[in-house]
Amino acid sequence: MKVLLVDDDATLRRTLGIGLRAEGHEVLIAADGRSALQALREDKPDIVVLDLGLPDVSGVEVLRRLRAWSTIPVVVLSARAESTEKVQALDLGADDYVTKPFGMEELLARVRASARRAGSDVPVLEAGDLVIDLPARRVTKAGAVVRLTPTEWGLLEMLVRTPGRLVSQQDLLHEVWGPTYARETNYLRVYVGGLRKKLEDDPSQPRHLITEPGMGYRFEP
Amino acid sequence: MKVLLVDDDATLRRTLGIGLRAEGHEVLIAADGRSALQALREDKPDIVVLDLGLPDVSGVEVLRRLRAWSTIPVVVLSARAESTEKVQALDLGADDYVTKPFGMEELLARVRASARRAGSDVPVLEAGDLVIDLPARRVTKAGAVVRLTPTEWGLLEMLVRTPGRLVSQQDLLHEVWGPTYARETNYLRVYVGGLRKKLEDDPSQPRHLITEPGMGYRFEP
DNA sequence: CAGGAGCGTCAGGAACGCGTCAAGACGCGT
């Protein structure tokens, strides 16, 4: 198991690193949010141990961005015992939350528990001549790179994250345009149209970007 | 979601029960290990909140016996912050561990987090050559996808959520058409008819979408 | 046996949602 350890405290990094390696894990290290996000995209670890108190990008932000394209288990560390921060992290999709100070044994047990639940995760998805690489933010069609605008990417990402599943119009609008948008379904029509033009062989007869009238859209692999 | 709450402290039971119900969960109560195990077998909850300090059978024992035959999420409560007990519970298969005293919000967030992970399990319902996948909003009959209109979905979802149980006409109308509808049973006749035409082998002799004259409809798996 | 209530079916018209296009507004870098 590859474990990414994100913490700004060098002592803690050393201690936890030793403990994790003793469990038989391969340990990657990041000291700040920026390099954490980079390591997540490039090295594709199987599980993440994430300290919320980072010098640059906040841990919560790292978690939020990671959850945009991956479902790998994340165990959060925090010095603060404040409830609101815990609630925020858990609702963002953290798998577990440990408050400092904590025992090494406890952390290792929580990592084990999270790893045990780790399901099969497919960060890069292939559908016909389409290849959608979420971590790399890259789409190719028949080998050729397809350029997407930020909004188009947000939409596609949301749909591809749950292949085959229907995503409601509200969810799409909330996630891509913001919580204040709910009824602007015309945005969806325009941008789904754009995506189909770029990704589908025959945009008028889509095979992957399926619309369910009155409900939402789904990505069909 | 059905939540089984196992705790010997009556005050805590009341407080947590209120909070969990406010989240929209159905709450079952057990005050000791024996009744907890019984409730687990008979009522099949979707998630368990388990206090380790029980009068008769220890919470750890309840967890061990439960894990022998079920993988449903368990959130453990404990007064003791001792590390060994945490490690033991987590390695036995607890999904989360909360130490008293804790904030209501935090516990609810952890329950949400556990429920979310479990939710991606298998809430798909199979009945003959019919496969109904609620979260994906997809129905297949003998492998072929069946397209449903929003109203048809609303109706089917309502019926399938309680398989085998009768759902009254009022409940169906309220849920699918809105609270102001109550006597428009003709809507039901039309749309149940449509569903039967799409889902039943012989729409004139339905095997799954059963009507109970004068009362309502039921979905028979 | 007659009557009524409840259910299933059908077929119209009205209303809605979707895809498409194009024009204007905005932001950004040069």
Next chain:
DNA sequence: ACGCGTCTTGACGCGTTCCTGACGCTCCTG
């Protein structure tokens, strides 16, 4: 300031879905 790409916004045509009323049927009841 200019040009470019991106995002918003509105309008139109078209297909689908929804509502509605009518009819025939079966079952239950008096």
